[in-house]
Amino acid sequence: MEARPMTEIQQVLWELRMDYIGHPYYVSGNAILHALGQQLDPETHATLSASHGVFVPGQFGQFPDEHSQSGAKPYLGSGLPDVEAYDDLFIQRQASHAWLLDSRARDALNTHDLRVHGGNPTLAHETIMGRREDQQGQQRTTKWYIHAYLHANDPEVLPLDEDTLEGHQFGGKRNYGYGEVALKDTRMLDLDTLDYSRLEGAETYLIELVTPFVLESEYPAVNDRSVPWWWTESSENLRFRQEKILEHREVFDLRTVDHGQIVQYCGDRPVETAKNGLTRVGSHSRYGFGELRLKPLENRHQNSTDR
Incomplete structure (x- = not known):
């Protein structure tokens, strides 16, 4: 097996399937590493580093001016856009979600709904918004995703396979099913090949x-x-x-x-x-x-x- 350069990172996008109890801005890299450690041997796990997982709404959006791509894209938040330049890496790394279309209800869509279960406030895994009676459909649902990336000291560790990235839970009260995620997408990037x-x-x-x-x-x-x-x-x-x-x-x-x-x-x-x-x-x-x-x-x- 040919060794990968140590400048490579593995982007990961998880779909939040159940409400989350925890930090309101992100899932910490500490939590992501602990979750991955349940499916990795100690030697492999010790080489890994994880970014914080930033919450991303699965909404339509428009690429910012500094991005290598331009124009609007359907469901920009629910997939991993192509990365060619340095600034491309950050479109899903900002809690303000400045890429959301101005035609959307930005103030409602750039933050989670709050739900209370058993006295515990949770971040909803989806945002459901009602629509006027004269509009098609009675409601619009926005799913939430978690964007993170991994890198490793050992160039042969990455990429982690999809089975390793599946079946995780983040946050509190996981034994009650909270914080369940499903893998939506993952890809490798070499930081040295980007346009700076x-x-x-x-x-x-x-x-x-x-x-x-x-x-x-x-x-x-x-x-x-x-x-x-x-x-x-x-x-x-x-x-x-x-x-x-x-x-x-x-x-x-x-x-x-x-x-x-x-x-x-x-x-x-x-x-x-x-x-x-x-x-x-x-x-x-x-x-x-x-x-x-x-x-x-x-x-x-x-x-x-x-x-």
Whole structure:
């Protein structure tokens, strides 16, 4: 068997089949790894890293301007779009779902319905919206999906086969059937073959925290970190979040820089930083923390010339 390059990742899209009890923004990479570990031998499992699984509505959408494709696509959220360039990777990695069509009820479709079962609030696995009596059909149903990706230290581990990716549950009260998922799609990508040209030659770059960045951890032998030197923002200007990981049936608290924030990049290797951000940086990156996206700002001189 020919060894795959270690720059490859395996994208995975699961369909949520039952309501989910857990984190409202994502399924943690920690939870995904624990689920996969039930079907893998310890040696194989030890080589794997998993991103957080971002919730995605199975709706019509339009590719953003920075994407290598353009135009609208039916059910953009319910499949894995082709990936040719760096920015293509993030269309299903943002909780705001900016790709949703303006003609849709965006405020209702970019977040889950809440249901209460036995006193427990759950995130609904589908969103059901009523329609006017003069419209065809009485309701419209939107299914929810979970987008994640895997990479491994051993180039022969990936791709995981479909049987390994099937039959999982995430979140709380799994013994009652909550958090059941079914594999919808999976594919391999080589990060070195992507087009990074949009990141070249900009005067200014921004960093978006796709997932929280860990500063402090209760887990043994993990070194605490400060805010990276290549961020211009200091800790006084950032928002923080308490997170947790589960390891060996013990819960460990984390102090993190909250996801969704934008900081300015002051390094001088934007493409290298972008690649590292895909496989994540900082403590507990194996569990999905520290995923970053680099964004170039347009050259001001070019903008004035265009006008």
